[in-house]
Amino acid sequence: MQPLIEIKEVSKTYTTGDFRVEALKAVSLTINAGELVALVGPSGSGKSTLLHIMGFLDRPDSGEYYFAGHPTAKLPESRLSAIRSRMVGFIFQSFHLLKRTTARDNVLLPMVYTGLGSDAAKALDCLRLVGLGDRVKHKSNELSGGQCQRVAIARALVNDPLVIMADEPTGNLDAASRQEVMQVIRDLSEKGQTIIIVTHDDEVAAMTDRTVRLKDGRIVSDEIRRTRAPGKAAAAALPPARLSFSPSEFAEQLKVAFKAIWSHKMRSALTVLGIFIGVGAIISLMTISEGFMKSLLSGASEEDAKKVWVTPRWQHGKPRRKFTMGEVEAIRNRVPLAEKVTPSLTRNGLEVSAGDKRTEANVQSREGYDPAEQAAKPDYFENRKVAGRFFTRAENLGRARTAVINQALAKKLFGSENAVNAEIRIKDITFTVVGVADNHKAEDIFGGQPSAYIPLSTAGKRVFGASKLDYVEVAAPTPDDAQEVRRQIIGVLRDARGLREDAEEDFEVKTFETQIEMFKSTMGKLSMVVYGIAGISLLVGGIGIMNIMLVSVTERTREIGLRKALGARNSDILSQFLIEAVVLCLIGGVLGVGLGFGLGWAAYFFTKVKPALGAGTIAFAFGFSTLIGVGFGFWPAMRAAMLDPIEALRYE
Numbered sequence: 001m002q003p004l005i006e007i008k009e010v011s012k013t014y015t016t017g018d019f020r021v022e023a024l025k026a027v028s029l030t031i032n033a034g035e036l037v038a039l040v041g042p043s044g045s046g047k048s049t050l051l052h053i054m055g056f057l058d059r060p061d062s063g064e065y066y067f068a069g070h071p072t073a074k075l076p077e078s079r080l081s082a083i084r085s086r087m088v089g090f091i092f093q094s095f096h097l098l099k100r101t102t103a104r105d106n107v108l109l110p111m112v113y114t115g116l117g118s119d120a121a122k123a124l125d126c127l128r129l130v131g132l133g134d135r136v137k138h139k140s141n142e143l144s145g146g147q148c149q150r151v152a153i154a155r156a157l158v159n160d161p162l163v164i165m166a167d168e169p170t171g172n173l174d175a176a177s178r179q180e181v182m183q184v185i186r187d188l189s190e191k192g193q194t195i196i197i198v199t200h201d202d203e204v205a206a207m208t209d210r211t212v213r214l215k216d217g218r219i220v221s222d223e224i225r226r227t228r229a230p231g232k233a234a235a236a237a238l239p240p241a242r243l244s245f246s247p248s249e250f251a252e253q254l255k256v257a258f259k260a261i262w263s264h265k266m267r268s269a270l271t272v273l274g275i276f277i278g279v280g281a282i283i284s285l286m287t288i289s290e291g292f293m294k295s296l297l298s299g300a301s302e303e304d305a306k307k308v309w310v311t312p313r314w315q316h317g318k319p320r321r322k323f324t325m326g327e328v329e330a331i332r333n334r335v336p337l338a339e340k341v342t343p344s345l346t347r348n349g350l351e352v353s354a355g356d357k358r359t360e361a362n363v364q365s366r367e368g369y370d371p372a373e374q375a376a377k378p379d380y381f382e383n384r385k386v387a388g389r390f391f392t393r394a395e396n397l398g399r400a401r402t403a404v405i406n407q408a409l410a411k412k413l414f415g416s417e418n419a420v421n422a423e424i425r426i427k428d429i430t431f432t433v434v435g436v437a438d439n440h441k442a443e444d445i446f447g448g449q450p451s452a453y454i455p456l457s458t459a460g461k462r463v464f465g466a467s468k469l470d471y472v473e474v475a476a477p478t479p480d481d482a483q484e485v486r487r488q489i490i491g492v493l494r495d496a497r498g499l500r501e502d503a504e505e506d507f508e509v510k511t512f513e514t515q516i517e518m519f520k521s522t523m524g525k526l527s528m529v530v531y532g533i534a535g536i537s538l539l540v541g542g543i544g545i546m547n548i549m550l551v552s553v554t555e556r557t558r559e560i561g562l563r564k565a566l567g568a569r570n571s572d573i574l575s576q577f578l579i580e581a582v583v584l585c586l587i588g589g590v591l592g593v594g595l596g597f598g599l600g601w602a603a604y605f606f607t608k609v610k611p612a613l614g615a616g617t618i619a620f621a622f623g624f625s626t627l628i629g630v631g632f633g634f635w636p637a638m639r640a641a642m643l644d645p646i647e648a649l650r651y652e
């Protein structure tokens, strides 16, 4: 008959500093299926070491170990964890139940690591078998010691192991509970279950069929009191390494992660603060700039896309060289694609008053593209409602002191009164308001900027103290022509200004596309600052995560040992802690998105630009949070995964 366990000349030496302990000295032992064996001996005689080797929690230094007829020396760790999971059931002196977890869930735990899914009915059967059918929903802290140990026995049974190994199962129990637990063990043995018990208690040993006595790392006696017909078939194949990651395991790990985070609410909240602020900063910037972009693009009509703006290049806060009417004429005559050429004068922050009300306003004047056929309504007012009228041709050409003002200015100077036909003073020159126009899109930003428009001929020296043109707006026939028009204007102006081939232009010609590019580049510079701050916050947040994960791993060292004894692979432990770190970061990330969006709306009150939250931004935030979780959680998780199961179980 094939023995279940066959150990030949197994030795194990522990070295602590210069100190060597030969825990096992060439021990040989054979145990058949169905036996109920006690390993006894004084403390330090090597009982536990032998049990751990037989249970694949430890490896011998030398000697051979055949399990169910298979040599085990060369099996990789992944196979050993599969064997622990499917073929060995452990019972420990201190029960090692999961805290604040029901009897049922404790018994379900080993099923997580088989990869076969969990079977609640089976767990219930096992609890009934140990006489706890009525304590299924009780948590570990609501059970007596004897009941806890019986839950642990049920847990050891749940995956139908070939052998149950118990390390001082009665060591922490009073006499009555000891009796209770031993009765359960004996009943299992009667049903054919192979059981090995380590004990220093001779009374416990007397309740078994066979006593193997150790002393100083050697077997000194082996007394078989009763032989039985072999129990479960010993010639089983060893389970293969489990390579997959089952959904039920993922669910369990998520549950554990949330439980761990929830049980330390304050600590978790402080931990995610850095991620929260960092993600919040990034998201707020992104929503605001996305909002600007959106309003820029949604406000952009085909008219905008056709436009080409000619502006001076600025240096030291001043325009280098403004434009003359001669240059405007050159563009009109020599750029055939230029459909409308609108020279403009503009001044910001001029004092405008009416009666005793005064305010600063932006004063602009724009000539139509053809002064002889001066359109009553310049391009700039397209798509805008106007109360009253625009300038007449005579006014445009004849330096008339008439003005069109926007609603923002009308409101400031006249409140709700009708402004049409009222008088205003711009730099102490009196103008008659002939029309009130809706605010331009661009003027709506920042709560409505007051503007006044006056004829170009009037603007010149008299109002602005200069007749050089501030900029020239040109329209291309189609948006596709804008770049070509831009190119031609550059050529014409370079020529008009006599710039040499290698000379830099003292003007700029922008299309809508270049405007957007410029906006992006300005945002880009601002972004660098925000990203810098966010980066520091995220780094600090990440280090906080790492720190807390290290604490979490240390706190749960014994739990990690238990999970490994129940068959968890290193990768299971690694993923469990990674998932916890990622969940923490994602909580920070989700709250951060909320913060960022909230800040975006807060900014709305100043900018009047609605924040926009794209799917990409959200995906970015979550992706980034996950990355931080994985990045900073990896080392603590790795430390957990690499823990030695025995040392972890013994950790105080």
Ligand code: ADP
Binding pocket: 014, 015, 016, 021, 022, 023, 041, 042, 043, 044, 045, 046, 047, 048, 049, 050
């Ligand atoms: P028992 O279970 O019979 O009390 P053990 O198998 O636990 O004995 O230990 C046998 C010997 O090996 C003891 O002297 C113990 O101090 C030593 N030992 C056990 N584990 C370790 C270890 N991880 N490192 C160093 N020495 C150990």
